Amino acid sequence: MKSIVMDGDNRKNQERDDRSNSxxxxxxxxxxxxxxxxxxxxxxxxxxxxxxxxxxxxAGKTTTIRMLCGLISPTSGTxxxxxxxxVKDSLKIKKIIGLLPESSGFYSxxxxxxxxxxxxxxxxxxxxxxxxxxxxxxxxMGLATKSTVPIGYYSRGMKQRLGLARTLIxxxxxxxxxxxxxxxxxxxxxxxxxxxxxxxxxxxxxIFFSSHALNEVSSLCNRIAIVNKGRLVAEGSxxxxxxxxxxxxxxxxxxxLNLPDTQKALSNIQLPIKINSNxxxxxxxxxxxxxxxxxxxxxxxxxxxxxxxxxxxxxxKRMNRSLEDIFFKLTxxxxxQKLHQDIKPEISKNIDKNQNITGSKTGxxxxxxxxxx
Amino acid sequence: xxxxxxxxxxxTFYSWKGGIWIVTAALIxxxxxxxxxxxxxxxxxxxxxxxxxxxxxxxxxxxxxxxxTASSSVSTEIxxxxxxxxxxxxxxxxxxxxxxxxxxxxxxxxLYVVSIPxxxxxxxxxxxxxxxxxxxxxxxxxxxIGFSALSxxxxxxxxxxKNSIMTMIMIVLILLSPSLFFASSLKKTDFGLTLENINPxxxxxxxxxxxxxxxxxxxxxxxxxxxxxIIFTIICIVFFTFYTRKFEIKGL
Numbered sequence: 127m128k129s130i131v132m133d134g135d136n137r138k139n140q141e142r143d144d145r146s147n148s149x150x151x152x153x154x155x156x157x158x159x160x161x162x163x164x165x166x167x168x169x170x171x172x173x174x175x176x177x178x179x180x181x182x183x184x185a186g187k188t189t190t191i192r193m194l195c196g197l198i199s200p201t202s203g204t205x206x207x208x209x210x211x212x213v214k215d216s217l218k219i220k221k222i223i224g225l226l227p228e229s230s231g232f233y234s235x236x237x238x239x240x241x242x243x244x245x246x247x248x249x250x251x252x253x254x255x256x257x258x259x260x261x262x263x264x265x266x267m268g269l270a271t272k273s274t275v276p277i278g279y280y281s282r283g284m285k286q287r288l289g290l291a292r293t294l295i296x297x298x299x300x301x302x303x304x305x306x307x308x309x310x311x312x313x314x315x316x317x318x319x320x321x322x323x324x325x326x327x328x329x330x331x332x333i334f335f336s337s338h339a340l341n342e343v344s345s346l347c348n349r350i351a352i353v354n355k356g357r358l359v360a361e362g363s364x365x366x367x368x369x370x371x372x373x374x375x376x377x378x379x380x381x382x383l384n385l386p387d388t389q390k391a392l393s394n395i396q397l398p399i400k401i402n403s404n405x406x407x408x409x410x411x412x413x414x415x416x417x418x419x420x421x422x423x424x425x426x427x428x429x430x431x432x433x434x435x436x437x438x439x440x441x442x443k444r445m446n447r448s449l450e451d452i453f454f455k456l457t458x459x460x461x462x463q464k465l466h467q468d469i470k471p472e473i474s475k476n477i478d479k480n481q482n483i484t485g486s487k488t489g490x491x492x493x494x495x496x497x498x499x
Numbered sequence: 500x501x502x503x504x505x506x507x508x509x510x511t512f513y514s515w516k517g518g519i520w521i522v523t524a525a526l527i528x529x530x531x532x533x534x535x536x537x538x539x540x541x542x543x544x545x546x547x548x549x550x551x552x553x554x555x556x557x558x559x560x561x562x563x564x565x566x567x568t569a570s571s572s573v574s575t576e577i578x579x580x581x582x583x584x585x586x587x588x589x590x591x592x593x594x595x596x597x598x599x600x601x602x603x604x605x606x607x608x609x610l611y612v613v614s615i616p617x618x619x620x621x622x623x624x625x626x627x628x629x630x631x632x633x634x635x636x637x638x639x640x641x642x643x644i645g646f647s648a649l650s651x652x653x654x655x656x657x658x659x660x661k662n663s664i665m666t667m668i669m670i671v672l673i674l675l676s677p678s679l680f681f682a683s684s685l686k687k688t689d690f691g692l693t694l695e696n697i698n699p700x701x702x703x704x705x706x707x708x709x710x711x712x713x714x715x716x717x718x719x720x721x722x723x724x725x726x727x728x729i730i731f732t733i734i735c736i737v738f739f740t741f742y743t744r745k746f747e748i749k750g751l
Binding site for chain 1: 586588589748
């Protein structure tokens, strides 16, 4: 796949400014009437990061992106993009960022080339440079054969590619993507992911990526923030988030037959190690017990106790904690509160420990703001 | 800046709005002029009154076309999701709205140019033709700037084409009603007089009436009518500037 050719001067400037392609928010809050869409959100995205921004529907992801891009003003708190204030310098910020919204609208009567020429003119890009850049983007997005067809005839995938081309027309230093692959076929998703990775690697573009596709986020992003109900639940690399929810990336799943006495027996037994179970919400047939400390001697002890208590084991599986597990665990409101209580002391230690590595490309700051609730 | 203007003009004429409006207006002018000159009863009217009727139609039609186009200008973009992309560019919402206002004024200018031959046809043989053209240009442009600015501000405020068009049509109907629908007895009531005094459309129609029917061609005789229209336009521009200077995308 062809990469985007940047104009010489722009590329040099971009490389020089690479270190400033950061995003920082401090207690960013947006309230609509009495509804807190985003509440005291403090995140840091380092230059060159592909930053995943995860959360369930209504978590405040789009509102956060809109505040960062200057489309709405925060109710309180501050935010900086490449060192520029998101309220005072919104026009300057718009020159150096690109946003692909969740659902872009297009002028159906224009074709792709006219559409990009129009936006290039709004960015005041010199005509010759714009012409070259547009041709390059049209080829890269695979729209070359359809560039003179009215956009009204485009499929969703083609429109999304065109939206991405528009996002890149000003050669942004920071790109915000709000569910960029939503509704695309696997090929379309893969193409967009590849373009994003190329941009990040070759042009050092910082990418702020909001998505529901957890696999996509785990494969693309080096750092992740999880938000729920407008609040930051956790921030860090996937490994750090794994530690946050279960101390280990692996755990053992023991599936017990849900017999008449199983629940009572399970609640009465004393185990030497920490377990989680769905004892309060079991399925008709099974009760699942997860052993977080999956060392062999611990497992043996647990199994011995289970058998001696008369519990019927249906199966035992070694599981890897996926981003999906982490996501559901962190965004489950009941568990969220418990988790905050459990991990708060440890997190405080980690924050102290990680303060000196904040700012490095891969150094992730492990945070939990749940304790502030 | 010009790119936005060009784009809006192209969009207006690509869609049904621009072209169809102009053709429809030309047909209406033709019909009115034909009836005024050939209908037995209408042709009995004084030529000044005929011309006054035609100028009333030109200005009313200009206002209605501008208001409908302007009321849907921003809200249509919001509804179709294109406005967010525009707001992401380093162009202020005020500049985006100003370009929309300019493109609507352009439609009025085209409509005005189309109306000139009809004015000449109806004014034939009198010295009223030039005055009619100048005053229609002056009042029409002031009113169209005012109403379009107000419509664009309301369109951005209400974010719904249906609601903004309905709101503006109601405002226009209220302002047009003394001239078009009020009986002379109603005009003389306190309500009628108050509405006439603050109403820029009534001042326009009264000015054209005195100019074309009563032949009061001196500018000084028309100043008392021109000022209220200028004030209305200024108020609308202030309202436009205030409401388009900042624009926020709504929704979560």
